[in-house]
Amino acid sequence: MNIMINYTFNQLPNGLKIISAPLENSQVGTMMILVGVGSRDEIDRQAGISHFLEHLLFKGTKSRPSTLSISRELDKLGAQYNAFTSLEYTGYWFSAAAGQFPAAFAVLTDMFFNSLLVEEEVEREKGTILEEINMRNDVPQDRVEQTLHQLMYPDQPFGRDIIGSKKTVSAITRKNLLDYYRQRYQPAQTMIIIAGDNQKMAQWQRLTEDAFANWRPLTHPFSRQPVAVEQRQPRQEWEKKSVDQGHLRIGFRAVNAISPQAPVLEILANALGGMMSSPLFLEVRERRGWAYSVKAEAGTVSDTGWLEIKAGLTLEHLEEAAELIWRLCREMAEKPLSPDDLEKARDNWLGHFYLDLQTAEDIARFLADEAYYFSRPRQPEEIEKQIRAVTGRDIQNLAQKIFQPENFNLALISPIRPISLLDKFD
Template sequence: MIETYTLSNGVRIVLERVPTVRSVSLGIWLFTGSRNEREEINGVSHFLEHMLFKGTKTRSAQEIAEAFDSIGGYVNAFTAKEYTCYYARVLDSYKEYALEILSDMFFNSIFLEEELEREKKVIIEEIKMYEDTPDEHVHDLLSQAFFGNHELGRSILGTERRLKAMTRDTLIQYMETFYTPKNTVISVAGNVDEQFIKEIEKRFLHFNRKDPQIVRHEPTPQYQSIVIEKEIEQVHLCFGFPGLKAKDERLMSLLLINSALGTGMSSRLFQEIREKRGLAYSVYSYHHSYVDTGMLGIYAGTTKEQLPELIEAIEKTIDELVKNGLTDQELNNKKEKLKGNILLSLESMSSRMSRNGRNELMLEKHRTLDEIIEEIDAVDQQMINETIAHIFTGKRAEAMIVPK
């Protein structure tokens, strides 16, 4: 059972008790990410995420790292387009300790100038590493091709030039604007009790900061084509199509379509492009949902000589999907696969914590397992065909990284 609480200052707590395990996963979720950045400070969300690990009023960066290592725990963070998360996984006997450290990082980070400049260098290396990994970098190019100059089209990491221009005040101003009580969700899953809610309240009830007036501009798909050259062996190709926003009632249909199209070894793209034609080692599809929009992407990598056949094979697979939809057997198989994936994910406290945190931020509601299964089972062929027609309109964005 998922329990939700809202503190008097607006901080939300999502708790899922699993008394049969000996671990606890804890995450501090912020409803802000690279989408909330002005163009001149693109990358600040990710930079701030790094800096919260670089020392507080009472702990150095090394002491933060050693604190979790010494208890056999794990701590990390990530930045997405619309949210940021700081999380830890520990034995249940150390849950209060983990909460104390995470809240110390959250409230008491000091952003020393020397740490700031050192971490800029680290992130610049991260940017270079990312750009040297074409099967990852091409997805950023696809976002740019699909969303254009909209905030969703920009890189989460930012650019070297913009990063170098950021100051301590840049981070503090961004944090004071977007790290606010109503933007904050504490998600916990594992062996916890009522007392732990009181511990969270003790750490976060004093949190008072004016909530921002966030104005999100809904993007319009641009369907651009971006091609860059690099010293590589393969062509890395991405196509982008309209998807669905996080609260869209058709989202379950889209997840089943995506599964049939390009997730797993039995998917149509895998079977046609890898198994039948041998054109690619890696080929798959994926979907990203945002507050007000979404994008379905297709990725494949092949040699320059085989690129025309690869594109033809992808187009053929899509055309068949548009013309004939899914078979009844295929739809049933993908329903069972999706249900199985959800059930298996329940074995991980980290998965439960992450799902609950995202759902509270993006959907502001939680469904029981029975409700999710019921929603999957309710998808019929008419819903599938209507969703296919929404995605594949004949227009697409394209991104390619090709050998020089």
């Protein structure tokens, strides 16, 4: 496909970046504020503070003194809006009809700059987040996912749960939150992405520049600690829980987002377990009936990446299924994909890639992710060229590198502990 995203890139004197993407025939507008700070940037005793602060920016300003006043105003505009916290960045966004963009913009920027962080709201929101932690702990798929990342990245912020723990969230104070906002929310760490109606884009750009131009930067921006990735032997963790299936995660650390091998990692994961016709799905689910859900996914960030296998398995065949999954991984390392399977994996990945570029919100998210990891967002056709260039030998070489016992991490939640899983993988 030939999709060209027409965008402009502007940097204000205070360091803030603005990316604008006018879209033909669009009658909506999306704005995203992306701050380059996430859970990996937190100190141990304040784990979860990035996510906590994200929640609190919806709790009221001087002119909109409550959550209700904010939500009522945005709801009346017919806007969609939300926020998110990740390992590396925090985002706040809305999408609205083009005519409602300035009004929604006023609400979001007011929240971003003028949130009061009232003590009463801080304490009340603790209860909400503690219940979110309880909810996640009660969901085996969420819990085992976090356990896997703790195995892959032990004893460092990168391996912690983004939401924090009950202990750390309970201890966070209003002063902690204010200090964190003032120190970490800086213009040089922030980008604004706008996508939508090309007839109104110039107006929205001026609106953004006027609102953010006077944001004063700190003299000393914070620095980020690199990820530690040392591992010399397989790791596993089992949690006993009364569940009806075994919740299995297997993870292998891999390449980072800007590596030339990042496209290879994407196609490796897709070929192994990203499709209903992939070996993981066919062998574990279709031919043996040992799972309803089984798949492989790739993840990349600025200085690391991983390939993760997820499966919910029948308890009677846990060990056999784990052995089978490992064997399928090793087969990817032992021989290159056939030309047909390689073409299918690439075409399938690209099909989903382009399906995710259909709306103003899709474009904004794409540009945000691209601009965060690269000096300038790549065009979709450039990414397609990189994906098309992946060969069967590339996939085999990367599989040989990452599918090694010393890079093997396994997390499992089940009622019964298997005799031993790792002994069979060396």
